[in-house]
Amino acid sequence: MAATDETDRLVALSDGVFAIAITLLVLDIPLPEAGGGGSAELLGSFVREQGIDVFAYVLSFLVIGLYWVLHRNTFVHIRRHDRRLLWLNLLFLLAVSFLPYPTSVLTAFPNEFGVIFYAASQTVAGATLVAVWVYASRQELFAEGIRSHAVRVRVARFAVSPLVFVISIPIGLFDPRLGILCWLALLPLNGYLQSRFVWNDD
Numbered sequence: 001m002a003a004t005d006e007t008d009r010l011v012a013l014s015d016g017v018f019a020i021a022i023t024l025l026v027l028d029i030p031l032p033e034a035g036g037g038g039s040a041e042l043l044g045s046f047v048r049e050q051g052i053d054v055f056a057y058v059l060s061f062l063v064i065g066l067y068w069v070l071h072r073n074t075f076v077h078i079r080r081h082d083r084r085l086l087w088l089n090l091l092f093l094l095a096v097s098f099l100p101y102p103t104s105v106l107t108a109f110p111n112e113f114g115v116i117f118y119a120a121s122q123t124v125a126g127a128t129l130v131a132v133w134v135y136a137s138r139q140e141l142f143a144e145g146i147r148s149h150a151v152r153v154r155v156a157r158f159a160v161s162p163l164v165f166v167i168s169i170p171i172g173l174f175d176p177r178l179g180i181l182c183w184l185a186l187l188p189l190n191g192y193l194q195s196r197f198v199w200n201d202d
Helices: 004-027 041-049 051-077 083-098 100-108 111-139 148-174 176-183 186-196
Strands: none
Touching: 004 083, 004 100, 004 111, 041 111, 051 083, 051 100, 051 111, 051 148, 051 186, 083 100, 083 111, 111 148, 111 176, 148 176, 148 186
């Protein structure tokens, strides 16, 4: 088992990956070309046509931000880690660092393939974070004092993200727009669980 100092290094690495992934998202939004003299009318038209780019950026930013919050809430309680938790966390970071790519695919191809590819990528990221929490709880890597009820409730909250995205896959296969609308339920559901279940781990 690795001690707290080593766990802090793991968290620092994770924070760096989150920061880079979020930064890469905005780099995919194209700048307007200088053709036509760069008139206000042309620039306004160009920006309006970027609706899907901005939507995908905001959505991915918020989801990755949500993952960061949940990841932070996990490692607040973890006081030591073993080799398997280390690799599970790296697998989660792999999934998070990959998310700018399906975001780019979605903006370029907002059709059945783009929606399903994006949802599948988000499902993998969310599921690996659930695996991190479940493994840490089963191996008793948490600090003393966290109650089993809080562990179970957090599993439910962590599972909301992959569940929403996996449900959207068959829906997006028949109607991409409806599949995208499913994703909008993610943040309200997390907010509901946050307000409905108050963690008291002391």
